Amino acid sequence: MYDNYIFDLYGTLADIHTNEKKASLWKNMAQYMCLQGAFYEPSRLRKDYGSHIAKLRTTPETEVDLAVVIRRLYTNRSITPAPEAIAHWAMIFRTLSLGYVRLFDGAAELLQELHRRGKKVYLLSNAQRLFTEPEIRSLGIYKLFDDIFLSSDIGFCKPSANFYTALLEKHGLNPDSCVMIGNDWQADAWGAHNCGIASMYIRTEQSPKEEGPLPSDCKRLDSLWDVLAG
Structure with missing residues (x-):
């Protein structure tokens, strides 16, 4: 892992x-x-x-x-x-x-399990602080992240390397020790790949159309809980 x-x-x-x-x-x-x-x-x-x-x-x-x-x-x-x-x-x-905004089944439990296993958990989202932070709090997962990075704070959005680098540099993370989990083949999978970060891709109703292949270091997931097998 x-x-x-x-x-x-x-x-x-x-x-x-x-x-x-x-x-x-x-x-x-x-x-x-x-x-x-x-x-x-x-x-x-x-x-x-x-x-x-x-x-x-x-x-x-x-x-x-x-x-x-x-x-x-x-x-x-x-x-x-x-x-x-x-x-x-x-x-x-x-x-x-x-x-509506609601958690997918098992999302909170997955974050809790990763913490139980001693892992660090971060959020990196293309979103506006003004309403996304209240939504994260209302969903009950705000305290399940070691840090939260929202694009409106940084001035760049995924797949920009500037956004990924902001997280890596603040916490002194080695890209090889990280994995990005997202539903966007370009912003999440390729954005992470271009920064030396492996990824896990899960397709949902909100996912953009896949207009190309996933990078070689990306694993396709059938469910969120498959993250634990990575």
Whole structure:
């Protein structure tokens, strides 16, 4: 077995469904901002939200911090939001767009078993701190990680080597002692491979279409518990 187990979150440990395209979401968010003096039509709010993200994402591996986007939405209406207001906006947005988020069967028990065997367990996820940390806590697995790395904090997302390296360097990890477990053939399997890290790939409903082969150091899993046989 490996010494360090690095997990993806959404689609790997947790099943999730969101819909940021529904008209009711943008209608409610526009109404919420109007009550604070930041007047938007729903269609304009949705357009500006997407435009800010597109401008900030300078490369495919650049991660945009949603807090910056929210701040710009307010400042473009001559309002300077407090950090608490930004966090509140994000939580309302997530709540309205979220269908469900729930752990896959056995996910928490797997993390606990790895700890019982003396392994280090890390999270490396393309996600926004503003709403992902509360979700991790609500799922009851926050304390099951030795450290949590979210792309919005680092400024890069998988498969960027910068994201993987941030974890390796902070904890002084040898890539040979690590394995990445995820459901994305490119971001997780190839991203890890390009940093000298082996991987385990599990295909779920959230997995992108596999448009190429898995790397030679990647093991395909039938279930999460197969991690223990690696």
